[in-house]
Amino acid sequence: MIFTKRTLAFSLGIIIVAALSYIFILKNGRPRDGDATAEPIDQPVATAAAGRVEETPLPVKTVTARRGDLVIRLKSPGEAFTEKKALIKAEVPGVVKEVKVEEGKRVRAGEVLVVLDDQSSRLRIEKAEAERLNRLSEMLLENQFGEPEQNSPGSMAEELRLSNEEVEKAASRLAMGEIGQAEFDKCRNAHEVLLIEAGMKKQEVQAAAKGLTQAEIEVAIARVELDKTKVLAPFEGIVTGVKISTGESVGTGQDLFTLVDIRKIRVETRVLESEIGRIRTGREADLRFAAYPGRVFRGKVRAVSPVVDPETRTCGAHIVLDNPSGEIKPGMHAEVEIAVEVFRDRLLVPQEAVLVRGGRKLVFVVENGLAKWRHIEPGLENERFVEVLEGVKEGDEIITDGHLTLAHDAEVKIVE
Numbered sequence: 001m002i003f004t005k006r007t008l009a010f011s012l013g014i015i016i017v018a019a020l021s022y023i024f025i026l027k028n029g030r031p032r033d034g035d036a037t038a039e040p041i042d043q044p045v046a047t048a049a050a051g052r053v054e055e056t057p058l059p060v061k062t063v064t065a066r067r068g069d070l071v072i073r074l075k076s077p078g079e080a081f082t083e084k085k086a087l088i089k090a091e092v093p094g095v096v097k098e099v100k101v102e103e104g105k106r107v108r109a110g111e112v113l114v115v116l117d118d119q120s121s122r123l124r125i126e127k128a129e130a131e132r133l134n135r136l137s138e139m140l141l142e143n144q145f146g147e148p149e150q151n152s153p154g155s156m157a158e159e160l161r162l163s164n165e166e167v168e169k170a171a172s173r174l175a176m177g178e179i180g181q182a183e184f185d186k187c188r189n190a191h192e193v194l195l196i197e198a199g200m201k202k203q204e205v206q207a208a209a210k211g212l213t214q215a216e217i218e219v220a221i222a223r224v225e226l227d228k229t230k231v232l233a234p235f236e237g238i239v240t241g242v243k244i245s246t247g248e249s250v251g252t253g254q255d256l257f258t259l260v261d262i263r264k265i266r267v268e269t270r271v272l273e274s275e276i277g278r279i280r281t282g283r284e285a286d287l288r289f290a291a292y293p294g295r296v297f298r299g300k301v302r303a304v305s306p307v308v309d310p311e312t313r314t315c316g317a318h319i320v321l322d323n324p325s326g327e328i329k330p331g332m333h334a335e336v337e338i339a340v341e342v343f344r345d346r347l348l349v350p351q352e353a354v355l356v357r358g359g360r361k362l363v364f365v366v367e368n369g370l371a372k373w374r375h376i377e378p379g380l381e382n383e384r385f386v387e388v389l390e391g392v393k394e395g396d397e398i399i400t401d402g403h404l405t406l407a408h409d410a411e412v413k414i415v416e
Helices: 005-028 119-145 154-176 181-197 202-209 212-227 273-278
Strands: 058-064 066-089 094-099 112-116 230-232 237-240 255-272 284-289 297-308 314-322 333-350 355-357 360-367 370-375 377-381 385-390 397-401 410-414
Touching (some): 066 284, 066 377, 255 273, 255 333, 273 297, 284 314
Antiparallel strands (some): 058 397, 112 230, 355 360, 360 397
16 A cells, blocks of 8 residues: 555644643543542542641641749769768687678677687686786785775865865866866876875775776786677678688688668769859759659768869769668769759740740740741850740740740640
8 A cells, every 4th residue: 555645744733732631631641531440539638718728737847935943953974972971890819709790791789790619608708807806806815904095184185175176177177178088187186195195095006006997907808809799880880792601710800791871872073163152061962863763862062172183183972862762782883963143033935945046036836726927036045944034934835845846836635
């Protein structure tokens, strides 16, 4: 078949029109009139009055602007120590008969913790007591056949009375710190001489001469040593670092264990020399420990060291806090925040509520469901709060979350 140019042009036009129609249908996807199976395409719902798309309120969180105290705090690292810690040592030599403690055991004050064999101590008491009785019998026999004691003359009695008054006055002055121990001893010794001269110390002198006094001292020493064969807890606490076992021989001064009381903790921190003048004893301090994330423990500044370290130019500050449950352990590291200044009755908003736009600080306030920005004049601030001098008033609902991309007059919904 022979095609003319006119026929070919007509056929090519038909093909192009068909192709364009097919592409249009695929792209537009509109149903043809009368096609009941075609799905309708979703269209935005317009308001009848305004003819615009409805907006969904944005969720935000708020706090109420309130007046309160603004506390300026000084941050510094610290370390925890126990208020009471004692290394218990053996005071007498002996063989360990019984160990009544173990690692981590809580004990009461005065409780028996270790018992040493006391046989040798009891023998020393018996020996000292026998010597004392021997000296006493010698003195009694001498007194039985000696001359009766003579009464002091009247003048001696008056002298003794005055001397006794002087001793009492000296004792009172010693207690008040007006005189020293040496001056008091001098006055007391003079009185003792008068007593001896008057014969009123005859028995004491005889006892010393016969060795009775020394024998009595030896008995007392032996009894003290016997008592020390029982090791008692000097205070309530927890036992740690036990270094002995039953049957072991120990010497005087040997370490037995350590006793700590952690019901009260002392945290030591260092403060720069330039900040020392801002710290006052009695001020509150917040402490955070890595072992308890999110928790804040409250203590108080008990003392500030009077000495500055010449190398670090820092000064020590001591903070105490109660630890009844024993959660805080000696040796733990802490982040310390000491209240150095307190400004009373200030209008405060949280730091996270404050934004900077156009070089000025502002906050968003919720009014009738709309977010309104307010430029503010900030005052003092700490890590948590900003003082507001102008721009908001007490009781305003300040947006703290969901406000980073907010626009003025945006519809918002307050959520918990």
